[in-house]
Amino acid sequence: MCSKTHRTGWCCRDSSRCSRQAGYPPVILGDVIDSNAALFPDKDGVVDEIERISFAALADRAKRLANGLAARGTGHGDRVAVIAQNCHEYIEVFSAGEIAGYITAPINFRLTSVELSALLADCRPSAVIFDHAYKPLIKAVRPVLDSVKAYICIDGTAAGAEDYESVLAVSSPAMPRIRARPDDTAFLIYTSGTTGRPKGVMHSHRGQILSALSFCMDGSIDQEDRILIANPLFHAGGKWMQLGHHFRGCTVFLQRQFDAGVLLETIEREQITATLLPATMMRAVLDHPDFAWRNLSSLRTVYYSAAPTPEPLLRRALAAFGPILVQYYGGTEAGGVGTAMLKHHHVHDDAAVLQRRLTSAGQPKPLAKVRIVRDDGSDCKIDEPGEIIIHSDAHMQGYWNNSHATAETLKDGWIYTGDVGTRDKDFFVYVIDRKKEMIISGGANIYAREVEDALHRHSAVLEAAVIGVPDEKWGETVHAVVATRPGAAVTADDLIEHCRSLIASYKKPTGITFVSDLPKQENGKIDKSALREPFWAGRERRVN
Incomplete structure (x- = not known):
């Protein structure tokens, strides 16, 4: 690997040793880390609620982590799972993979042990890096994980796991021997699972540079x-x-x-x-x-x-x-x-x-x-x-x-x-x-977003979600779940008539449930699966 990275962003032109040739833009995400460390070494790169990490320090710590993972058996293309809330260590885990060609799999920390076991069994990580707050969760899933060679705990200690800072302290800051390649998978990001079990979405270095x-x-x-x-x-x-x-x-x-x-x-x-x-x-x-x-x-x-x-x-x-x-x-x-x-x-x-x-x-x-x-x-x-x-x-x-x-x-x-x-x-x-949330009532296609937009135009409505519920006559009918603004007084009939004034009558809700708050997923989207469940429970099909 080329050691001649200069503040100009140019290197030694040795394409056999360097992934970033003179005058060319970055081709792997790790090039961005190297470039920032060279151009802005003392500038804050990541600031969390506790520490400020410069770009030079970010590159140093990422390389130490990459080498530390390699010493513990993680190889090119292996998955590294991270379970933590936002912190500078999270960016360092991503950065280590971006440099050395590991696939980072960020995992939702609010999963149950059953859900977490399923995701980790799917991606089969070589290493699991986790915040100390999730020690009980990791302890619960460890017996079913046979792929993990290293457990590393952030900001604390845990039985059977190494301390994150200790791993960095004993690891080399040199450029890792193995580097990522442009078409390597960089991330494995699991979807929120609104249409079934979560799926791991693979993104390449080349694609994410364009992104x-x-x-x-x-x-x-x-x-x-x-x-x-x-x-x-x-x-x-x-x-x-x-x-x-x-x-x-x-x-x-x-x-x-x-x-x-x-x-x-x-x-x-x-x-x-x-x-x-x-x-x-x-x-x-x-x-x-x-x-x-x-x-x-x-x-x-x-x-x-x-x-x-x-x-x-x-x-x-x-x-x-x-x-x-x-x-x-x-x-x-x-x-x-x-x-x-x-x-x-x-x-x-x-x-x-x-x-x-x-x-x-x-x-x-x-x-x-x-x-x-x-x-x-x-x-x-x-x-x-x-x-x-x-x-x-x-x-x-x-x-x-x-x-x-x-x-x-x-x-x-x-x-x-x-x-x-x-x-x-x-x-x-x-x-x-x-497409899978379109409501088909009496053979007519009704789009939930259109009805939701009509509901949101009422001054009493804070949030609204529209779902299709089973109906013996029409197959499905439109049902709205509504959270009202504090102090607002409105009835289901008021909202139904309001919708009738804005959209075709056949699209208006036939029923409304009032709630104090709508269930949300971690990305802020309303969890319509949870809203549908009481209406469709016990049925073999979720359409009529």
Whole structure:
């Protein structure tokens, strides 16, 4: 491996020893780590709630961890599972794999031991790195794991595990002997499992370099940006935010877990310029009592994604933050390269155009092709609903150990998202519903998103989710689950009549359940599987 990495980013031109030849952009994610360490050695690379780690220190610690894992039997292409809340060590685990060619598998720390056992049995990690808070969880699953050669505990000790800092202290900071290659799998990110058991999405170094470049372009990221990530790093959104900003040499701040008050305080104290706020987090921030008096003038970009953001909430955010919002759409499988609703898209002189555009997912990104297709694969006309499919060189390599699911989703280079959408004459894409969540009532297709949008236009509605429930006459009928605003008084009949005034009568809910809070997944999406379960329990089929 080349040792002549200079501040110019050039190296020795020895292609047999160096993956980054003179004048060429990074070809593996580890090149980004080396480049930042050379160009900005003393600049903060990662700041969590406890420590500030410079880019030079990040590279040093990542190489020590990579060599420490190699000494414990982890080889090229082996999986390294990480179970922790956001912290600088999490980024170091990712970075070690990005340098040495290990596949990082970030795992949801809120899984039960049964769920965790299933995921670890699927990816069969060579090493498990975990926060001390999850010692009981690791203890419960260890008896069924025969692939693990090393258990390493962050910020504490655990029986049968080595201390994270001790592993680094005795390991070499030299460049690992084995390096990643561009087409190697870098990450194995498990989906949230809304349509079945979670699937491990494989992403390559080459693809994720393109993803980082795409985020830089669409977010106009520059080296002075300082992003705060409160989204868990086991989800793709948080990881892509980190990659895109480290690609430009920006400082990444991590919140261990989302807290609206702490997030606002951090933005003010650290002069944060960018953050990612999916709908549930955006609402919590806007509703927080500190929002009105915190100085947030440093913010110049607020990203949102993960789940559709209701238009009233989006208007409220625009009024509060100004026109600094950027939306991304594409899903884990598409690699973060799909469509983008850029800052200037959130402003328009024509009120009617703006009202509709605020319900869109934006236009195709420069590095992506996006189509709306019928079941036979032909392209839909303007405003004709069809499945959204995406092509780019950043899309997934496939699902880990699941060739059948891969064949269903990845066809001729196109990711079939499972989302139903339309496009307008300006190529703005509108996500209407999940294909598998479409309600078929009396032979008519009803899209839950359309009904949810109508419900959200009522001033008493805080959150709403629409599902199909069994009906003897119609097969399925529309049912809404609604959380109302504090102090609001509204009846089911009021909301049903409200919907009737906005959408066709056959689309309106026939029943409404009021709840104090809607169940959420870790990425902020409403857990519709949990909402459906009471209505469909005991039935062999979940459609009528």
